[in-house]
Amino acid sequence: MAKTVNHNTNTEPNSAIFIIFGGTGDLSRRKIFPALYNLFLENRLPEKLAIVGSGRSKLTDAKYRATLLDSVNEFSRRGKAKKEDWTTFASKITYQAANIKDVGEYKAFETRIKEYQDEWKEKPAIIYYCAVSPEFFCTIAENISSAKLENNEETTRIVIEKPFGSDLKSAQDLNHKLLTIFSEKQIYRIDHYLGKEVVQNIMAFRFANAIMEPLWNRNHIEHVQISVTEQIGVGSRGDYFEHAGILRDMIQNHLLQLLCIIAMEPPISFDADVVRDRKVEVLKAMRKILPGKIDAISARGQYGPGWVEGKKVPGYREEADVDPESNTETYAALKFYVDNWRWQGVPFYLRTGKRLFKTASLITIRFKEVPHNMFHSENENVPKQNRLVISIQPDMGILLQLESKIPGLEMRLNTVDMVFDYSGKTRSDAPEAYETLLLDIISGDQTLFMRADQVEAAWELIMPVLNSWENNKVRNFPNYPANSWGPENAEALIAQDGFHWFNLPENIKKE
Structure with a gap:
C-alpha cells in the first residue's frame, strides 16, 4: 500500500x-x-x-x-x-x-x-x-x-x-x-481527515510541481473555499451533538486542518515537526476574530424537517436526545484571513453542515481574472476565472478549469477541464484513512497527527465565535430545510464579497 x-x-x-x-x-x-x-x-x-x-x-x-x-x-x-x-x-x-x-x-x-x-x-x-x-x-x-x-x-x-x-x-x-x-x-x-488519500495528495500536488508555487499566493488567487457537507442528520448522535455542535465537531479540527495544508509555507523536509511547525504558523497568522465582528464573518443554521430521497426526515429538534428548543447549530460558515505576505487579503471561506443537498468534501481555489480582457466583442467571450477543485469525497480527484477556444471559424471561448481522478482505481486499491494513520502510529511517524500547540491554536481561533453563539440564542431556528444548501445568511456571507458557494462539479468522475 x-x-x-x-x-x-x-x-x-x-x-x-x-x-x-x-x-x-x-x-x-x-x-x-x-x-x-x-x-x-x-x-x-x-x-x-x-x-x-x-x-x-x-x-x-x-x-x-x-x-x-x-x-x-x-x-x-x-x-x-x-x-x-x-x-x-x-x-x-x-x-x-x-x-x-x-x-x-x-x-x-x-x-x-x-x-x-x-x-x-x-x-x-x-x-x-x-x-x-x-x-x-x-x-x-x-x-x-x-x-x-x-x-x-x-x-x-x-x-x-x-x-x-x-x-x-x-x-x-x-x-x-x-x-x-x-x-x-x-x-x-488523530484527525482521520489527514489520512485521506486526496488530502495527502495536496502536499504532493503543491510541493512536487514547480509550476504551482509561483501561483500559490495573493497575486494570483482570489479566494479559497473549503466545504464539507453531509446529507445525513445527527441520527443516534443527538446527545453528543447537542453538547458539541458543528463548529466544534467539524471546523475546529477537520476544516482548519485542511486550511493549514492549503496555506502552509513549503517545509524544508517531511520531518514531522517541520511540517507541523508550518501548520502552526498558519494558525498563528490567522486574523483574530473580534467579538463585535462575529456576525460579519460567520453564519449559523439548524436544519428543519424535509424530504431526502423521497423519505420524510425530522428536523434537528425532533431528533432523539435533542432539546426541543435547542440552540445548537447544525450548519456553520466562517470567513478567515491569513495575515502574512503570501495570503494577505485573500479570504478563506469554510462551511459545513448536516442535512444538506449532497455529501461532499471540496476545496475550491479560484484564481483572479486575467489582467486585460482582449476577448470583449461578445459577452459570451468573457473568459471565466480559472478554478482548481480538490474533491476529497465522495469522488476523489483534482480538477483544473482553464479557458480554451471552441473549434470553429469564430473566436469563441469555452471552459475545459484537466482532471486527475481515481476512476481507474477500484475501491480496494485506495487505502482507508485509518490504515494510513495506524501504519504511521506503528512506525512512529507523527506527520499526520496534531501537536498540542496546534490543537490549542485552533481552539483559540474559534473561541470568540463559540462563546458568542452559546450566549446568544437564535430566534429563527430552524432556518433551513433538510435537503437544501443551508441557511440564507450563509449565502449572504459570501455574496457580500461578490462570490458564491461552489458545489461538486459533475466533471470529476465517480468511481
Missing part, C-alpha cells in the same frame, strides 16, 4: 502490541479492526504482533474474534475475509475484560505485555489506543502511569481520538495532564 507522499522517517518495528481500550465499541468495529486487517493483507504489519481488545463485557477470545470477523466482512474495503487469511490474523487477537476506571484491573495488561516481551525476547512498540469517550482519556493515561505499565519514550505511544477538548481551557487541561505522563513524541492525536 504505497502512500502518496512518503513522509515516514522511522522504520517499522519488528514487533508491536496494540492495546485497544474500547475494543468492543463502534470505532473499533467499523474502523480500527478492518484497517488492521487490510494492513495485514498488505504485509504492512510487524511480523510479531499482538492485538489486545478490551471492554467491560465478559467475552472469550473465540467469541470476540467471531464478532470482529462480522465487522471485517461488513466494513473492510477488501470485502469478506478469506478463511485462511482470517485464521492467521485472528490468531494475533486476544480479549481482556477490564473496567478502565479501576487501576487494579490494569495488572492484566502488565502481565500480557511481559508475556509477549519474554516470548519475543525484544522490546516491542506498545500502543495504547483510546477508542473511548473523551471523558476517559485522562483516566486511562493516569491508570497506565499508576499501574506502572510499559512507558518507554522511544517505543510507547498513546492514541487519542477527537474531540480533543470541548474548548480552549479543556484542551489545555487535557494536554497538561497527558504531558505529565507521556512526552509529546508519544502522543498521537
Whole structure:
C-alpha cells in the first residue's frame, strides 16, 4: 500500500502490541479492526504482533474474534475475509475484560505485555489506543502511569481520538495532564481527515510541481473555499451533538486542518515537526476574530424537517436526545484571513453542515481574472476565472478549469477541464484513512497527527465565535430545510464579497 507522499522517517518495528481500550465499541468495529486487517493483507504489519481488545463485557477470545470477523466482512474495503487469511490474523487477537476506571484491573495488561516481551525476547512498540469517550482519556493515561505499565519514550505511544477538548481551557487541561505522563513524541492525536488519500495528495500536488508555487499566493488567487457537507442528520448522535455542535465537531479540527495544508509555507523536509511547525504558523497568522465582528464573518443554521430521497426526515429538534428548543447549530460558515505576505487579503471561506443537498468534501481555489480582457466583442467571450477543485469525497480527484477556444471559424471561448481522478482505481486499491494513520502510529511517524500547540491554536481561533453563539440564542431556528444548501445568511456571507458557494462539479468522475 504505497502512500502518496512518503513522509515516514522511522522504520517499522519488528514487533508491536496494540492495546485497544474500547475494543468492543463502534470505532473499533467499523474502523480500527478492518484497517488492521487490510494492513495485514498488505504485509504492512510487524511480523510479531499482538492485538489486545478490551471492554467491560465478559467475552472469550473465540467469541470476540467471531464478532470482529462480522465487522471485517461488513466494513473492510477488501470485502469478506478469506478463511485462511482470517485464521492467521485472528490468531494475533486476544480479549481482556477490564473496567478502565479501576487501576487494579490494569495488572492484566502488565502481565500480557511481559508475556509477549519474554516470548519475543525484544522490546516491542506498545500502543495504547483510546477508542473511548473523551471523558476517559485522562483516566486511562493516569491508570497506565499508576499501574506502572510499559512507558518507554522511544517505543510507547498513546492514541487519542477527537474531540480533543470541548474548548480552549479543556484542551489545555487535557494536554497538561497527558504531558505529565507521556512526552509529546508519544502522543498521537488523530484527525482521520489527514489520512485521506486526496488530502495527502495536496502536499504532493503543491510541493512536487514547480509550476504551482509561483501561483500559490495573493497575486494570483482570489479566494479559497473549503466545504464539507453531509446529507445525513445527527441520527443516534443527538446527545453528543447537542453538547458539541458543528463548529466544534467539524471546523475546529477537520476544516482548519485542511486550511493549514492549503496555506502552509513549503517545509524544508517531511520531518514531522517541520511540517507541523508550518501548520502552526498558519494558525498563528490567522486574523483574530473580534467579538463585535462575529456576525460579519460567520453564519449559523439548524436544519428543519424535509424530504431526502423521497423519505420524510425530522428536523434537528425532533431528533432523539435533542432539546426541543435547542440552540445548537447544525450548519456553520466562517470567513478567515491569513495575515502574512503570501495570503494577505485573500479570504478563506469554510462551511459545513448536516442535512444538506449532497455529501461532499471540496476545496475550491479560484484564481483572479486575467489582467486585460482582449476577448470583449461578445459577452459570451468573457473568459471565466480559472478554478482548481480538490474533491476529497465522495469522488476523489483534482480538477483544473482553464479557458480554451471552441473549434470553429469564430473566436469563441469555452471552459475545459484537466482532471486527475481515481476512476481507474477500484475501491480496494485506495487505502482507508485509518490504515494510513495506524501504519504511521506503528512506525512512529507523527506527520499526520496534531501537536498540542496546534490543537490549542485552533481552539483559540474559534473561541470568540463559540462563546458568542452559546450566549446568544437564535430566534429563527430552524432556518433551513433538510435537503437544501443551508441557511440564507450563509449565502449572504459570501455574496457580500461578490462570490458564491461552489458545489461538486459533475466533471470529476465517480468511481
